[in-house]
Amino acid sequence: EAQVTQNPRYLITVTGKKLTVTCSQNMNHEYMSWYRQDPGLGLRQIYYSMNVEVTDKGDVPEGYKVSRKEKRNFPLILESPSPNQTSLYFCAVAGTSGGELFFGEGSRLTVL
Amino acid sequence: TQLLEQSPQFLSIQEGENLTVYCNSSSVFSSLQWYRQEPGEGPVLLVTVVTGGEVKKLKRLTFQFGDARKDSSLHITAAQTGDTGLYLCAGASNYQLIWGAGTKLIIKP
Numbered sequence: 584e585a586q587v588t589q590n591p592r593y594l595i596t597v598t599g600k601k602l603t604v605t606c607s608q609n610m611n612h613e614y615m616s617w618y619r620q621d622p623g624l625g626l627r628q629i630y631y632s633m634n635v636e637v638t639d640k641g642d643v644p645e646g647y648k649v650s651r652k653e654k655r656n657f658p659l660i661l662e663s664p665s666p667n668q669t670s671l672y673f674c675a676v677a678g679t680s681g682g683e684l685f686f687g688e689g690s691r692l693t694v695l
Numbered sequence: 696t697q698l699l700e701q702s703p704q705f706l707s708i709q710e711g712e713n714l715t716v717y718c719n720s721s722s723v724f725s726s727l728q729w730y731r732q733e734p735g736e737g738p739v740l741l742v743t744v745v746t747g748g749e750v751k752k753l754k755r756l757t758f759q760f761g762d763a764r765k766d767s768s769l770h771i772t773a774a775q776t777g778d779t780g781l782y783l784c785a786g787a788s789n790y791q792l793i794w795g796a797g798t799k800l801i802i803k804p
């Protein structure tokens with residue numbers, strides 16, 4: 584079964600405490616992306632990766648880092664989280680850039 | 696900056712009624728995707744339209760891509776409570792997706 588797995592699903596943390604949200608896919612797709620979803624703002628792309636070791640900024644990259652050391656994993660790193668990063672985060676995978684996206688179940692992050 | 700304006704943002708109707716959701720842009724897209732998202736889950740693709748003027752049907756859902764490939768609509772006939780959810784459109788341009796803000800649809804029994 585094709586899967587995009589995110590962890591953790593829920594996290595409450597405090598300002599400044601580094602955290603990582605993991606994303607793993609079993610579809611052997613090259614394209615992976617991170618989005619945040621906020622009420623009234625829709626989905627906004629944070630970072631994306633066209634392939635291993637290739638990452639690019641999306642629309643809202645400030646305060647985030649990513650890495651793509653292997654094809655199946657694309658972790659999202661918040662080095663020093665702030666309350667404005669409280670959001671619902673989605674990892675998404677596609678066979679090609681601009682193609683159908685397969686989303687993970689989401690990670691709800693609260694930064695106090 | 697490319698924009699994809701989706702309307703309405705919120706719609707609450709009775710079961711059995713018809714409705715239409717619109718996505719409009721001044722930009723041309725190579726294709727347009729429609730997703731549906733339920734609470735606690737990620738969006739799931741419903742359909743992709745590629746050709747200008749294309750119409751696709753998925754049971755009671757009808758999707759149309761504008762002739763100029765700048766706009767699209769989703770029409771639901773005889774809505775059911777199971778249609779409740781967030782509907783998102785996304786236009787493909789330069790190998791990236793431009794997202795609409797979403798339409799929150801509530802179907803009341």
